Amino acid sequence: MDLKQIDYFLALAREGNMTRAARQLNVVQPALSMQIGRLERHFGKSLFDRTPHGMHLTPAGRTLLEHAAAIRREVDRTTEEMSRLDGRISGRVAIGMITSAAQSTLASSSAKVAERYPEIRLLVCEGYTDTLVEWVGAGNIDGAFVNMPKVPASLAGHAVLEEDMMFAFGAGNARTFPKRVSLDTVAGLGLVIPSRRHGLRKILDDAASEAGFVLKPRLEIDTLSAVCEIVATTDLVTVLPGVALYRALADRRLQARKIVGPSVSRSVAWVTNPRRIVSAAVTAVVDIIADDLISAASAAARAVR
Template sequence: MEFRQVQYFICLFEEGTVTRAAHRLNIVQPALSMQIAKLEDEVGQQLFERTKQGMVPTAAARQMYRLFLPIMRDFTHARTQLMSTDGEISGHVNIGLIASITEGVLAETLTAFSIKYPNVDVRVADGYSATLSDWVAGGQIDAAIINKPRRQLALNVEHIVDEEMVLITSAGYAAALPQRLTLRQISSLGLTLVLPTREHGLRGIIDSFAQHEDVDLAPKFEIDSLVTTVKLVEQTQLATILPHIAVHRGLTEGRLRAHSIVSPRLIRQVVAVSHPRRPLNSATSAFIAMLTEQMRMRTKTQDATEVA
């Protein structure tokens, strides 16, 4: 089994057709087909079913992809670091972020990062904390920024920031709500809530605090899309509970209003996770550092606003 064959296999697996894979590899289609055929002969199993829609991976191909993808990523990272000269960072970032981070600081981070490191390509995937952790463990992504899980992970976990979650209403909300509320008050005031579903990491944090206080928040709507949730809150008399960073823009522009939750304060811990046997390349470490700086700046701004 040659390195080139594995590289061709992974590309064909991801692209789904010989045409797209050959174009991505910058080779002719017969050369790709020949190497895949040789690889199938060597492993003694069919890796793809040839259909009119493209190359459909078999169970053997899916297993091979899971096994070889982390190895290929390690090779790419090692080559990138060896080829770096004069301390200049280049290469690729392949990272996962929970939605509240992508909504809060991703655009600003990407803008600053591309200016400082023009030779780095960045790929960002979003998803639930549990899903992103699984992708890191399986080698699909190199690192992820997630809500700290309650269960122990077989991954490196680095603390990023502690952030308060707040009650959010529209700026024109008719009811006169106090600036500070307890979780029990939120339940007793009869607010119509929209919260993430129970599969969402933020909902798990909210529910854990509510259960500790023996409070039933009973949302009317359960929606995982933060964009949709924020739009609903802006345009209606609904309220939600979200991290400050996820609604920073709406608060700054005066479209939303934040009410602090006290007794207890709802704190979520944001962490970076990576695989213990796959060290991060310089580009990914630099991107996480810049993202962390952006998040901590937002948190300091929030704290200063509350004090004022």
């Protein structure tokens, strides 16, 4: 067993799909299958159950996952410590990000990491809060940016950002909206929001429930960039955090209003596993991403009229 096989195994365990794992590793699928087959022959056990719905770890695979993740962490930590002897920050950083963060500032943040820290190898996984928290707890990633209420007691949560959810509509929308819009008024419009699997939807549903009504959206779409595009080109409207809206607001394709009665906010946290040492490389990456998220939220807040 070598490090390449460990990396291939970890990627497949994380993705649960041969095609996605191969894409993440930047290899062809037969190469990934071959390495997984070698691992299974080495241990004399099946590591994955192959089903029409994906690849699922067997009991042997779950045992290997625990040890393989620990091996990879120790190798990365050793590599980083050796590099730091020369004053360099390097190593592999694997983080998770909720959709609203990943689809807004990730591109610019990643470019900054690449420019400032050329010896950092960055892996970013996008997902729902529940999934990301599970990965952090299992040691599959170094940490994750998630919606704060979902942080379990077994993990360490560090507040990054608290921002208001905003009512947004296309710049060409035929209707005129006041500077302050109540949540129940929004509920009566053609609303486009994420599905109930999405953390932002739970925040919206909880706020509506507390106000005594139920949201009945026209469209439910989890890809927030698509939500913004639909709202910008139709008379439909949305409620999203400023981080998800700020690019469209800056381009003047959307306009936004504050929500009142009640106001709705969300908190973003950086979550880590207390049993895992946070490296200098992880800290450097997190600082860049957090700063960009805060800047995006502030820019969106300034754009609200």
